[in-house]
Amino acid sequence: QGAPLAVSEHGLDLLEPHLAGLLMLIPRNLHDCHPALPIQKAGARLLRTGAPWRDLPASYGDWKNTHRRFCRWRDRGLWESLLEKFIVDPDYEWLMIDASHCKVHPHAAGARGGNQGMSPTKGLNTKVHVAVDAHGMPLRVVVTEGTRADCAEAEGLIDGFEMEHLLADKGYDSDAIVAKVEERGAQAVIPPRRSRKEPRRYDKGLYKLRHLVENAFLHLKQWRGIATRYAKNLSSFVAAVHIRCSVLWLNIS
Numbered sequence: 001q002g003a004p005l006a007v008s009e010h011g012l013d014l015l016e017p018h019l020a021g022l023l024m025l026i027p028r029n030l031h032d033c034h035p036a037l038p039i040q041k042a043g044a045r046l047l048r049t050g051a052p053w054r055d056l057p058a059s060y061g062d063w064k065n066t067h068r069r070f071c072r073w074r075d076r077g078l079w080e081s082l083l084e085k086f087i088v089d090p091d092y093e094w095l096m097i098d099a100s101h102c103k104v105h106p107h108a109a110g111a112r113g114g115n116q117g118m119s120p121t122k123g124l125n126t127k128v129h130v131a132v133d134a135h136g137m138p139l140r141v142v143v144t145e146g147t148r149a150d151c152a153e154a155e156g157l158i159d160g161f162e163m164e165h166l167l168a169d170k171g172y173d174s175d176a177i178v179a180k181v182e183e184r185g186a187q188a189v190i191p192p193r194r195s196r197k198e199p200r201r202y203d204k205g206l207y208k209l210r211h212l213v214e215n216a217f218l219h220l221k222q223w224r225g226i227a228t229r230y231a232k233n234l235s236s237f238v239a240a241v242h243i244r245c246s247v248l249w250l251n252i253s
Helices: 009-023 037-049 063-075 078-086 150-158 175-183 204-220 234-250
Strands: 094-104 124-132 138-145 165-167 187-189
Touching (some): 078 234, 094 204, 150 175
16 A cells, blocks of 8 residues: 555665664664664655655554654764765766755744745745766755755865766856866866856866756655655755665665
8 A cells, every 4th residue: 555665675675784783873772663674664655755744654653653763863864874875886987066946845834943944935945955976876965945056065065076077057157166176186067157257168068968967856856755845854854865865876776
């Protein structure tokens, strides 16, 4: 019953030993009798369908307890740790960065202390910034309010990556970003803004491959819980994106 799992059986086999290992990082008094794998299954199912936690099928157990475990993993950064474990042999010949808006559902507004990571732009919006490798596979995610400039998150997205080329649209055309890329011995493939008095030259042929980062957003937003933000807490939505990225890597492993 319900929506089919978004992870293949082979992917689940790869996932289970990592979950068992990560449980060792959680204090013993927070363990429970439920196995680790259903936590990820439950999260993936709800994010795929966009359903609220209260609609979690009874086969996963009490929704409150499952949601509580999801939040414990979130607060300890374990969802991000899982993503890092599943990123195997990324291709850094080209690194591509971009950002995309996600509409915020009205139920996601009104968090304690005020709205988190959302801003009014024709309704409330959250922005997801992503760095992908030469095959369009996600490597790093940053989530901000919708009005945050794309270029403001560029340095955080590329930090630590030894790429040969950085592909990005003209929203990232700034002297600071180009200088950072060249300091790393890489080439910036970024079209110049029209306002530049002296337009920079860039590899137009290589730039055509930037569609791969656009494709990455298409894959991310196949899950309704990513295309529309339903989570009040920004950290919960970030965890949702990490889970989706993990599933993408699992399904090609």
